[in-house]
Amino acid sequence: MRNKKELAALTISIAALAAASMPALADEKYPNGQVKVFNWGEYIDEDLIEQFEEEYGIEVIYDTFDTNEAMYPKVEADPSMYDVVCPSDYMIEKMIQNELVQEIDWDQIPNREYIGDIYLESCEQFDPENKYCVPYTFGTVGILYNTTMVEEDTEIDSWNVLWDETYENDIIMQDSVRDAFMISLKRLGYSCNSVDEKELEEAMQELKIQSKLNKAYAIDEVRDKMINEAAAIGVIYSGEYMYCKEENEDLSYAIPKEGTNIWYDGWVITSKSENVENAHKWLNFLCEPESALANFEYIYYATPNIGAQEMIDEELLEDPGVFPDEEVIRNCEVYSYLGEEAEDQYYELWKQVK
Amino acid sequence: MNKSAFHKKLLAGPYLVWMIGFTVIPLLLIAWYGFTARDGSFTLENVTAIRTPEHLKALGLSLALSLTCTGVCLLLAYPLAMILKGSGLGKKGFIVFIFILPMWMNFLLRTYAWLNLLDDGGILFQICKRLGLPTVSLVGTNTAIVLGMVYNYLPFMVLPLYNVLVKIDENVINAARDLGANSFQVFYKVILPLSFPGIVSGITMVFVPSLTTFAISDLLGARKILLIGNIIEQEFSTANNWHLGSGLSLVLMVFILISMAALSHYDKNGEGTSF
Missing domain, CATH: 3.40.190.10 (Periplasmic binding protein-like II)
Incomplete structure (x- = not known):
């Protein structure tokens, strides 16, 4: 009888303890909150997501879309639903016009240095002064x-x-x-x-x-x-x-x-993002040459990341079909x-x- | 008495719901889109757009190809239906079975098969090459589209023809022979007039779908040939202009209604209907 009571008390206290420590555990794994990512399907090396979660202690809520046109109404309806989105050039232009994106604080993205100047220059066609978009593929x-x-x-x-x-x-x-x-x-x-x-x-x-x-x-x-x-x-x-x-x-x-x-897909931060700091961390992470290289090898679309380009086979690099040179890009619209x-x-x- | 009439009406309920939901309402929507502009104001422009040269050209080509297809189908189907009428019961079942069999396969797949037959390096190409004949690639030509249409729609001509032909009383034919008519006269004066409802029905059943097709012309026309069906499809899919697409559909519907009217005029008893 006594034993039974004790057992019950023990069970309850263990349960209580467990319950109390649960959020603590979650916090421990992701002490820095989350970032909500909205990307094209099959458009990232998925190992990178885990790697980011471990390195930064930020949970990634990952969601995908099939077309720009399917993405747009979702973000328009609630710009706080996602923190970072990866649309195409003309759609970024439209989102800038309709104030669905916010300016990027480039100081928080030191890896910007790896993005080739020529690509940033070319992106000014839809994002004047490079205020809103980190080019991802082209x-x-x-x-x-x-x-x-x-x-x-x-x-x-x-x-x-x-x-x-x-x-x-x-x-x-x-x-x-x-x-x-x-x-x-x-x-x-x-x-x-x-x-x-x-x-x-x-x-x-x-x-x-x-x-x-x-x-x-x-x-x-x-x-x-x-x-x-x-x-x-x-x-x-x-x-x-x-x-x-x-x-x-x-x-x-x-x-x-x-x-x-020439087309670009690029990352933008939504206007009502609730995790602006984490969003910048995500962008900075993707701009690391190693991440960009992993993505290039997975998606097989050209990357504007010079750091990654240096690690790519010379044969591919010199192929104008994959990486056109500066002069050609300047001539593209x-x-x-x-x-x-x-x-x-x-x-x-x-x-x-x- | 009243009650049973009500019950009978009740049985028609599901069909009525189906008709309203999937025929009447969509038709009204098409009409609404067809007579409005993008901003919702009333306009006749979408309908009168048929008069532009590119639409007229597509409509003209569609009419020409679907009439050709209907003619070829009739020429192929009539003798076949006659053979069917004359053949024994077991054999008859077999031939009809052979005829229906391909229809169990998806229509697009069958058309893809034709693409393989006719394309550059396709089966026909290889055979011609082996035999030392000049090689031809029919894909991208009107001929290929007509071939695809005839193949797909031939059963719709055979079955109504067969249906009316088997219903012709043998005694009528025998009587004609007794009275001294030769085979040609029997056919021309007796069988042909009696099978007329089937002919009209078959023509409608083939003409209407071939007039509006876009899948066959897309595949076998290598997208080089625009039929009116392709134009309407494009308006809905890529051009994203439902209003113009609906307007043109309404025009096309006029042609279909004309052929339907012809059908009901000549086939008052519904003898030629196949399904």
């Missing part, structure tokens, strides 16, 4: 060609090759409005964000001429078709190029001299959001192309 639109299928003495260095009749029925064109018009506009020497009716009309007429040479229009299938050697020339995103090259060694990537589109009316105009013209 890529270009270019020409993928099969070195054994193009004429030997011609150098592929211009969008003009897409208008070259020797390649009739040997070209695969991107079936995307902005990219197609970007090519035509750039070739004519205009901005790829043009909303000028005359320029767009001219670009459309040129695309119409070009369309006669195309074997097919495609988006995701460009990759497979080029690997299978269904065509000599295709328009593709640099992010896909490395995969293509691995599958078919004869494929090469060129950025035309007229310039092309970021897409900006044009508004509904202009987009309708683009589509109206696009329908006349085919």
Whole structure:
């Protein structure tokens, strides 16, 4: 009888103790609170998350999205729901305009020194003065060609090759409005964000001429078709190029001299973030060359982190398809959001192309 | 008496809910989108947009291809339906089975199979190459699209034709023969007129889906060929302009209604309906 009572008392006190120590334990593991991260799916080497949690004692609440358009309404509805988000260039521009992001305190991110100046300069197209965004990955639109299928003495260095009749029925064109018009506009020497009716009309007429040479229009299938050697020339995103090259060694990537589109995905801190300090720590951590390298090896998109670039294979580093040089980047343009009316105009013209 | 009538009506309840929820309301939504601009104000622009050259071109091409497809289907299906009518019961079941079998597979998969057949380096390409014939890649041509349409929609022509043909009384045919008609006359004066409802039904069943298709033209047209279905699909998906897409759909609906009206005019007894 007595024993039983004692046992009960013991149990209760142990339970109480455990209950009391639980939050303490949690605090011990994450004494520095949390950071809420909203990123693209499959867009980070997940070991880094654990590493960050251990090193900084900050719990990472990690959430993913599939498209910028799916991300935006969530952050707009409650900007305190996440501390850091990783949207694309035009979306960052929109978020800045709508005051959903806050200025970054660069003093808290000493690793900024590893981000190449050229990339920060290029990012000013959507983030003037680099106030809001830490660039994370970037890529270009270019020409993928099969070195054994193009004429030997011609150098592929211009969008003009897409208008070259020797390649009739040997070209695969991107079936995307902005990219197609970007090519035509750039070739004519205009901005790829043009909303000028005359320029767009001219670009459309040129695309119409070009369309006669195309074997097919495609988006995701460009990759497979080029690997299978269904065509000599295709328009593709640099992010896909490395995969293509691995599958078919004869494929090469060129950025035309007229310039092309460059895109960035970058980290921003939300305007109502509740863990601003931790958010900066997270950004600083991702800017460490080792983290950037791990991410590059995982996502395979080019990193603007110079520290990481120094550790990457020279062959990759010199490949313009992966890391274009400064001059080329200066010649590239970021897409900006044009508004509904202009987009309708683009589509109206696009329908006349085919 | 009243009660049982009410019970009968009750049985129609689920169907009524289905009809309202998934046919009537969506149609009203399409009409609403079709007659409004982005800011919600009334406009006819989305409907009259069909008059722009690029839309007219797509509509014209769609009409041409779907009419071709319907014609080819009719030419292929009629003899087949006649053979079916003439063949024995067991054999008949087998042929119908063979015919229905591919329809158990997903429609997109079947179209992908055609892509493999017709594409550069595809099966047809390889055969031509082996035989030393000039190689052709049909993908990206109107021919490929018509082939894909005919393949997918042929059963919709065969079944209604078969349905009316088996219903023709043998005695009528025998009577015609007794009265001295030769085979051609029997066919031309007796069988053909009697099978007319089936023909009309088959035409509608093939014409309507081939007029509005976008998946077949996307795959087999290498996205180079824009049919009206592709344009509407694009408006909804990438261009994000539901208003224009709905407006154009309304125009397309007029064509479908015309063919439906033709159907009900010629097939008053619903003899030709296959399913």
